[in-house]
Amino acid sequence: MRERIAVVGLGLIGGSLARRLAVSHDVIGYDADPTGRGLARAAGLTVRDELAETLRDASVVFVAVPLSDLSTVVSQALSAGAVVSDVGSVKTPLYAAVRSAGHAGRFVGGHPMAGSERSGFGASDPGLYDGAAWVLCLEPDSHVDTWLRVARLVTGIGARVVPSAAADHDAAVAAVSHVPHLLAAALAATVVDAGPLALTLAAGSFRDGTRVAATAPELPTAMCRLNRAAVASALAEMTQRLSADPGPLIQAGHRARLAWEHRSSAPADIPVGAGLQDRLLDLGRAGGWVARVGEDTLSVVVPEPI
């Protein structure tokens, strides 16, 4: 089913999404930055110079602007009447804003777990989402048909759609993404302050452990501030673990890393029908995802417990 889709924000995330969606849909892009618009046009995308014009004819809008502008642009898109999704890395505050405007039924908060330390349309890649986990939130006031419509688009570009309540998402990404940014920053700063000898000896474990510190600092700063409570909680747990004896800590970390690498999973089907929302939320809590959205059935994957 071909959709008329607007993608607002054509950086690494939005640019990659627009390029991939344009393979199967009518896509119009917009970016506040004329340079980004120029690069996107040069790559063959249809791009408008005005946001209002971009939103006018779209039936589905993906908002991929920085966190600081997200709530404003999502509101504008919802006012234009379309189904709206986004790619922001913190979901609870955005749902509060959307809900207070009475638009929750047409909104599906999203978060692709993909990216890199690079940014801008120049870093975009239509293959970025192949196999990536992509959270689509389900809240008590969500409309499951709207969710399925967005899920069809997202599975259509090769991503694994993970259904989650917004608060569960925010707690999980605090641990898997926001705290790793803080660890990388603290490690890089500690090693530089340790002096030139330490910098010369810094090799593989430093390189890997600090890679995300190369990210433009505005992004992780905004994420950590917006997700303050969940980040503080995950960080407190980290700090407590670090204060313990290294032997059991390293053993537990080793088991955990291998369990993550070698987790196995099994396919299953979920019928589209009554009780779907609860079934989807159960699926997401178990670490599962939707691989394909059919007319009557969702093809899903459920990992084994570890």
Added chain:
Amino acid sequence: MRERIAVVGLGLIGGSLARRLAVSHDVIGYDADPTGRGLARAAGLTVRDELAETLRDASVVFVAVPLSDLSTVVSQALSAGAVVSDVGSVKTPLYAAVRSAGHAGRFVGGHPMAGSERSGFGASDPGLYDGAAWVLCLEPDSHVDTWLRVARLVTGIGARVVPSAAADHDAAVAAVSHVPHLLAAALAATVVDAGPLALTLAAGSFRDGTRVAATAPELPTAMCRLNRAAVASALAEMTQRLSADPGPLIQAGHRARLAWEHRSSAPADIPVGAGLQDRLLDLGRAGGWVARVGEDTLSVVVPEPI
């Protein structure tokens, strides 16, 4: 100058070293594990079944056994009369042991900053040390001629030889290597305990931040225990940074990571002669290294201050 070299311990580190040294020298290998000896023989190395026999004719011995056995095997090698170096990741306790046996003049404590989360001869690679930093310690009771002899071998296999006092080395690697292992372990354990949803959302920053947690746990556990004081100090600094406002922390980490990536350096020469030991220690403290050991001159590289 062709040397008769023994490499004791043929895992990832010793196996890679033996294979690379054998290109230009007479190398005899030994491993306590018959399987490792078999793999090394199959790869074309000369391997003995007894340690004493391995040490008998060697003029230089590299000891690459696990930290728990290091002090014992280094003592055996020194008793056999050769120049001895090692590849252990903590240097101060080993120097104390060597010194108490009266052998410091023939010992050059070493530490290659290379490796991976894999282990064993099967993971060895003669190219592992190309461009890697390799610390060779200089202590007040070191003999600089012995140091130069080992440094010639190590630069000869393509590594950058970093001169350092043992205590400075231990402080630096606590920050660049041992603490990163603890961070990786704590992060992996935290995410697993956060539940299956978090595991499904774990992507790039988790993968990179926990890579070293895949290492066999005995190695980092032994390092952290043996280097306890320096690790505790680096960890306390990390924890303090993590308790601060994320904005300045992420900024500082970003600057630090980029400074490390883009550090520039300039070549220089150091004449072999009086005062060489102090000059080498100054070089190492400035983050510099020896690239080549000539008869009268050392070719060195000095990074710009950052």
